[in-house]
Structures are given as structure tokens and as C-alpha cells.
Amino acid sequence: MTTVSNGVNVQALLDAREVLKNAPEAAQFVWRATSKWQHGVHSTSTVKEFYGLGEERAHRTEAVFDADHPEVFAAEDNGITPIEYLLVGLAACLTAGVASVAQNRGIQLRSVEATLEGKHDIRGILGVDPDVRNGFTDIKVTFTIDADASKADIEALVAQSQKRSAVFDALTNPTNVTVEVA
Amino acid sequence: MTTVSNGVNVQALLDAREVLKNAPEAAQFVWRATSKWQHGVHSTSTVKEFYGLGEERAHRTEAVFDADHPEVFAAEDNGITPIEYLLVGLAACLTAGVASVAQNRGIQLRSVEATLEGKHDIRGILGVDPDVRNGFTDIKVTFTIDADASKADIEALVAQSQKRSAVFDALTNPTNVTVEVA
Numbered sequence: 001m002t003t004v005s006n007g008v009n010v011q012a013l014l015d016a017r018e019v020l021k022n023a024p025e026a027a028q029f030v031w032r033a034t035s036k037w038q039h040g041v042h043s044t045s046t047v048k049e050f051y052g053l054g055e056e057r058a059h060r061t062e063a064v065f066d067a068d069h070p071e072v073f074a075a076e077d078n079g080i081t082p083i084e085y086l087l088v089g090l091a092a093c094l095t096a097g098v099a100s101v102a103q104n105r106g107i108q109l110r111s112v113e114a115t116l117e118g119k120h121d122i123r124g125i126l127g128v129d130p131d132v133r134n135g136f137t138d139i140k141v142t143f144t145i146d147a148d149a150s151k152a153d154i155e156a157l158v159a160q161s162q163k164r165s166a167v168f169d170a171l172t173n174p175t176n177v178t179v180e181v182a
Numbered sequence: 183m184t185t186v187s188n189g190v191n192v193q194a195l196l197d198a199r200e201v202l203k204n205a206p207e208a209a210q211f212v213w214r215a216t217s218k219w220q221h222g223v224h225s226t227s228t229v230k231e232f233y234g235l236g237e238e239r240a241h242r243t244e245a246v247f248d249a250d251h252p253e254v255f256a257a258e259d260n261g262i263t264p265i266e267y268l269l270v271g272l273a274a275c276l277t278a279g280v281a282s283v284a285q286n287r288g289i290q291l292r293s294v295e296a297t298l299e300g301k302h303d304i305r306g307i308l309g310v311d312p313d314v315r316n317g318f319t320d321i322k323v324t325f326t327i328d329a330d331a332s333k334a335d336i337e338a339l340v341a342q343s344q345k346r347s348a349v350f351d352a353l354t355n356p357t358n359v360t361v362e363v364a
Contacts (some may be wrong), residue, residue, distance in 0.1 A: 007221040007224075008222050012256030013308065016255075017308045017310050020310050024311075027308075027310065029302040029304055030301055030302070031265060031266050031302060032269070032299055033266060033273050035273035035274060035296045037294035040188065041277075043294075045273045060253070060259045065247075065270045067270070067271070067275075069278065070232070071242070073194075079245065081213065082273075083275065083348045083349055085267050085349075086267070086349060087214070088217075088227045088229065088249070089268050090359070091217035092227060093265065095219050095223075109219065111218070112225075116215045117214055118212065118213045118214075120211040120212070122209045122211055125347070125348050128203050133351055133355065134348045134351035135351035137357075142362050143361070143363050151363070162361050164307050165316060166307050166317050166318075167267075168359060169315055169316035170317030171353075171356075171357050172356055172357060173317065173356055174356055175317060175318045175319075177272070177321045178322045178323065179341075179350075180324050180325070181327065181336055182325065
């Protein structure tokens with residue numbers, strides 16, 4: 001048995017894996033956000049409720065997020081840009097994965113830091129050149145990890161985190177998005 | 183000339199489009215985030231600096247974001263889940279687009295609200311079934327817009343917003359993500 005303490009309840013996750021093998025409908029989650037336009041390109045989004053394990057659920061508190069464009073885009077910079085939220089999600093997802101996999105493999109973590117860079121050619125969104133995509137050109141994530149493990153074991157942790165990351169998948173593979181007007 | 187006031191400086195964006203036609207290197211932005219693991223699957227990410235129009239820049243203030251897993255995942259729910267950040271970014275990007283396109287088309291907005299639902303089969307991330315993807319199954323966005331415009335014009339606004347949305351593209355098309363250990 002491992003005696004490491006990264007704070008992840010891996011046993012609960014392993015138990016959930018067993019239970020959900022025979023209950024696929026319980027594994028169907030729905031995550032939600034609502035947003036309100038404020039002024040200009042400034043909007044405020046809230047996240048609280050979600051659905052999972054067969055019933056409606058909620059986070060302990062409602063989270064509120066402002067998004068805007070920076071002053072260099074002639075906006076007011078009342079929050080980070082929408083595309084930067086994708087980097088936040090990716091950083092958090094891969095980091096959670098590193099902690100979970102380390103716990104499962106008996107590796108004690110001391111610190112995990114990540115720096116992310118998303119390259120973006122804004123000629124796409126401005127309509128300058130139809131051959132330039134609107135989103136990121138590419139994203140680079142660099143982890144600095146201090147742990148009781150070899151460099152090879154740390155690299156294997158990060159690789160396994162990518163393999164099971166919801167956000168890594170959402171950014172590297174296409175998702176169907178439907179947009180409707182009520 | 184339009185007299186609508188949605189708060190978007192469309193002229194500055196149209197001017198930028200003209201300038202960047204002849205200065206593609208100035209259109210190369212780099213968005214950044216850094217994250218630190220806290221405990222369990224809780225991490226804190228910060229966003230402040232970015233690069234664009236040929237130089238280092240920064241938001242007016244540093245933004246800080248907590249991410250965690252909910253209690254139903256045997257975690258502490260110190261923040262929203264990483265994947266929910268993608269919904270926040272998508273809501274904000276499409277809403278900014280609606281405001282910008284409305285301004286450009288002379289349509290006065292009174293209110294713009296969006297509700298987002300991202301379906302997610304968590305058997306993927308738990309490793310229950312290798313045929314289930316890790317990310318969203320699909321995402322649905324529903325706008326409720328009050329504006330001085332017909333339903334058809336409002337639907338056209340939303341369609342054009344999708345066409346120029348950085349986050350819509352990032353979620354519906356694949357991006358190359360490189361993950362390294364320093």
C-alpha cells in the first residue's frame with residue numbers, strides 16, 4: 001500500500017470505475033454555464049449547477065467569471081479574454097491528472113507548476129485572411145514538477161495525465177457544438 | 183452611419199483589419215496562463231501577461247482561478263471543474279461576437295443571455311470504456327436575445343458570431359497541444 005499523501009482519494013475513483021461499468025447511465029454528466037452580456041464585449045458567466053450520477057447537483061458556491069477584451073483591442077479589459085479561459089481549463093485538468101496518477105502510483109508530489117502558451121494569429125477572427133483559423137495555432141504546456149520520482153517516472157505521470165484528460169481531449173479533438181436562438 | 187450603442191468600438195477593429203493585412207507578424211498573439219497545484223485535484227491558475235502587436239503586454243489586473251472536482255468525485259469543490267472553464271470561454275466568446283456583429287450591423291441590443299450545456303460521459307476519464315472519449319460528447323448553446331431586430335436578423339447575428347469565434351473554432355476543430363516536462 002502506498003503511504004503518499006497528495007490529497008486525492010484514488011480509491012473512490014477506482015470504486016466509481018467499477019460501479020459505472022454496470023451503470024453507464026449514471027456516468028452521463030451535464031455541465032452548465034450561463035452568461036449575460038454586460039456592455040461592449042464584456043460578459044459575466046456563472047457556474048453552479050450540474051447533472052450527474054442520475055440527479056441534479058450543485059457546486060458548494062456559485063462561481064462568477066468576467067470576460068472582456070484587452071485595451072489593445074479597444075475594449076475595457078474587465079476580465080481575461082474568452083480564449084484564455086481555455087488555457088485555465090487545460091492547466092487545471094492536466095494538473096489534476098498529475099496529482100491523481102501520482103497518488104495511484106505511490107509518488108509523493110512536492111510541487112507541480114505549469115506554464116501554458118497558446119499561439120493565436122488574430123487575422124482569423126478579424127477576417128483579414130480566410131486561410132487563418134480563428135482559434136489557437138497551437139498550445140504548449142510546460143510542467144515543472146518536484147516529486148519523489150525519477151525524471152522518467154515524472155514524464156510518465158504527465159503522459160498518463162494527458163491520456164485521461166477531459167480538456168486535453170476537448171482541445172485536441174473536435175466536439176459538436178450546436179448554437180441556437182431561443 | 184449607425185447610431186446604435188452596444189459599447190463595441192467596431193471602427194477600431196475594422197482599422198486593425200486593414201493594418202494587419204500588411205503586417206501579419208503583428209497579428210501573432212501569445213496568450214499565457216500559469217498554474218500551481220494546491221492539494222488533491224485543486225489548482226490555482228493565474229492570467230496576466232500576453233504578447234501581441236509586436237510586444238509584451240498585460241491585463242490591467244492579474245486574474246486568479248481555482249479549479250477542483252466536486253464532492254461527488256470525492257474532492258473538495260474548491261472551484262469549478264476544469265472542463266467547465268471551456269463552457270465559460272465559449273459563452274463569453276460567442277457573446278462578444280454577438281455584440282460586435284450587432285454594432286457593425288447597426289442593431290441595438292437590449293439583453294443577451296446564453297445557457298450552455300456540455301454533455302460528458304465520465305466513463306472516458308475514469309478508464310471504464312476505451313471507446314468513450316474523455317471530453318464532451320457535445321455542447322449546446324442557447325441564446326436569448328432582446329434587440330431591435332427581427333428573429334431572422336438575430337439568428338444571422340448569432341451565426342456570424344460563430345463564424346468568427348476563436349473559442350467556437352478551438353472546440354469544434356482540433357488544435358495541436360504539446361506537453362513537456364521542464
